[in-house]
Amino acid sequence: MSMITVDVGADGAHEYASGISAGDVILNVHGKRSGAVAALIDGVERDFSFVLESDCSLEPINGESEAGLYILRHSCAHLLAQAVVEMFPDAKPTIGPPIDHGFYYDFHMDPIGDAELRVIEKKMNQHIRSNHAIIREEMDNDSLREMFADNKFKIEIMDDKIGHDVGSSAYRQGDFVDLCRGPHVPATSHLRWFKLTSTSTAYWRADSKRESLVRIYGMCYATKDGLKERQRQIEEAGKRDHKKIGKEMELYMIDELIGKGLPVWLPNGEILKSEIERYAVETEEAYGYDRVTTPVLAKQELFECSGHLPHYADGMYPPMEMDDGTYYLKAMNCPMHHLIFRNKKRSYRELPLRIAEYGTVYRNELSGTLSGLLRVRMLSMNDAHIYCTLDQVGDEVRANVQMVSDYYRTFGFENFHFRLSLWDPENTEKYIGEGSNWEATQNHLRQILDEMEMPYVEAVGEAAFYGPKIDIQFTTALGREESMSTIQLDFAAKDRFELSYKDETGEENGEVFVIHRAPLSTHERFVAFLTEHWIGNFPTWLSPVQVQVITISEKQREYAGVVREALAAAGVRVRVDDSDATIGKKIRMHRKMRPAYMLILGEDEAAGSTVSIRARNGDQAKGVSLDEFVASIFAEITNRERELSIVPS
Numbered sequence: 325m326s327m328i329t330v331d332v333g334a335d336g337a338h339e340y341a342s343g344i345s346a347g348d349v350i351l352n353v354h355g356k357r358s359g360a361v362a363a364l365i366d367g368v369e370r371d372f373s374f375v376l377e378s379d380c381s382l383e384p385i386n387g388e389s390e391a392g393l394y395i396l397r398h399s400c401a402h403l404l405a406q407a408v409v410e411m412f413p414d415a416k417p418t419i420g421p422p423i424d425h426g427f428y429y430d431f432h433m434d435p436i437g438d439a440e441l442r443v444i445e446k447k448m449n450q451h452i453r454s455n456h457a458i459i460r461e462e463m464d465n466d467s468l469r470e471m472f473a474d475n476k477f478k479i480e481i482m483d484d485k486i487g488h489d490v491g492s493s494a495y496r497q498g499d500f501v502d503l504c505r506g507p508h509v510p511a512t513s514h515l516r517w518f519k520l521t522s523t524s525t526a527y528w529r530a531d532s533k534r535e536s537l538v539r540i541y542g543m544c545y546a547t548k549d550g551l552k553e554r555q556r557q558i559e560e561a562g563k564r565d566h567k568k569i570g571k572e573m574e575l576y577m578i579d580e581l582i583g584k585g586l587p588v589w590l591p592n593g594e595i596l597k598s599e600i601e602r603y604a605v606e607t608e609e610a611y612g613y614d615r616v617t618t619p620v621l622a623k624q625e626l627f628e629c630s631g632h633l634p635h636y637a638d639g640m641y642p643p644m645e646m647d648d649g650t651y652y653l654k655a656m657n658c659p660m661h662h663l664i665f666r667n668k669k670r671s672y673r674e675l676p677l678r679i680a681e682y683g684t685v686y687r688n689e690l691s692g693t694l695s696g697l698l699r700v701r702m703l704s705m706n707d708a709h710i711y712c713t714l715d716q717v718g719d720e721v722r723a724n725v726q727m728v729s730d731y732y733r734t735f736g737f738e739n740f741h742f743r744l745s746l747w748d749p750e751n752t753e754k755y756i757g758e759g760s761n762w763e764a765t766q767n768h769l770r771q772i773l774d775e776m777e778m779p780y781v782e783a784v785g786e787a788a789f790y791g792p793k794i795d796i797q798f799t800t801a802l803g804r805e806e807s808m809s810t811i812q813l814d815f816a817a818k819d820r821f822e823l824s825y826k827d828e829t830g831e832e833n834g835e836v837f838v839i840h841r842a843p844l845s846t847h848e849r850f851v852a853f854l855t856e857h858w859i860g861n862f863p864t865w866l867s868p869v870q871v872q873v874i875t876i877s878e879k880q881r882e883y884a885g886v887v888r889e890a891l892a893a894a895g896v897r898v899r900v901d902d903s904d905a906t907i908g909k910k911i912r913m914h915r916k917m918r919p920a921y922m923l924i925l926g927e928d929e930a931a932g933s934t935v936s937i938r939a940r941n942g943d944q945a946k947g948v949s950l951d952e953f954v955a956s957i958f959a960e961i962t963n964r965e966r967e968l969s970i971v972p973s
Contacts, residue, residue, distance in 0.1 A: 347372025360384035387546030397422035426543035585701035592868035676712035745786035
């Protein structure tokens, strides 16, 4: 029997008989409680069952590592599929990938509810207790096609990814077999820390014209503590859910008679949105932007000229045939801004020209992807485009990076980073322009970020179709990473729209670069993030209700009117409740609207022209003069302070 040498890292090299499994080596070196779920052999992920026949390096893949969690979650998706097909024999499994925090599996089957979800979960736990070995099987093409002959989805996967001449691997656990490259955990007992969470509708191949599928989501962790922490996060997410808070605070509504993904801003939400707009307008005026308004629809030829047709056709609403041509609802503002630039002859003295708009655009998002304000079909944004020379790009990008940073600090967002989004040279059909233009503009943005000493990551394939961009990635209070703001460098518009200016020599110069920027995302997404971040407890300057006045009895009605007038004269948003309800009931009723301050008015307050303050943060003060309170809250609002600053006397 030949011997092999296995390098196990810090524990040095060990000799074993050829034919030993990776799992046996890990057991020998690290013991039964290693926490490993698979092995890294010469840099390749392998199952525990993988046979070692020559010298190699071996590293255990711990279940709590990123790679280990991926394997756990992928294995748990298979476990889910095993339970579903046992309970619903007509269900056809399609795909089941790992995702952040968990996994999902799509099935062609009738819709199910929460009751069925719990029963499926119970069945999965039965298989965990049975501790089925998860066995890798190498199969030829004919065997695979025979095994999955009654599942057209698996056959389609094989046609696309495997072909007709080669075989592949499958994994068996008990009576269930699924097509997969692996690796997987050695047995179902490794999957005990999981929970199914929800179901949704999906489409095969993400194509709404294909079969409708049931998507079942779950989460899976290596330890009990990991699962409990994620459950705590989900509970916290429930508290911060902007859809729930938005309903409580009467920020927005969505009505089926209007349509999915088309939010209506209610008075309180409009206040919030308008305050954001007001701040942005002030900021843009300081940065030298000119404001415009453009139509919500335009002719097909405009979007062909810009390149959005056909590159962005799927994201646009269907065309409208009119008596003078074909029109589209706009999904972006930039083509119209380009026409504003070329509306007249431009001089180098006008550059950089900054055009801003609070425009509303419409995007044809699939109904199954819509979610509150996070994913909508109507998007409002403080969009802008900067027309400049290449030499001016650096200053303009730096100014916008500074603008974004200032915005985030004002709104209380601190957890964000920059991403340089690049084109994918292996997938050039997604983009317009020559590769040399892409490389040049990408290097230009890279140099700007490096000169600013701004840390960033690079992301291949995330560029806009017309140029590279700097995306500002925001980590939400719930731990999700989202693209919030964007600064895009467009080298294509100058040729497509024949943008030019007269340079210092009097010659027409066509080297006009365009910077697309949206520092506050869309208002819809921004308000959703803002709501979740503050749990609806917005800073006073943003609060729809800044002060709620509450009378103890009807005797204070007259004084309540005096208080309201004083606050309103200072520009404070104030509401008065002088009803006959008890003081306790009034406080409970108004708390859900999350006013920054409640003012309680009784006999003493009316007699002394004072107020008793109940701040949302728990601070309380009695006998504060009305004038003092008005001055304090005026300063708090004017300074756009992030925290409640009126401290008890």
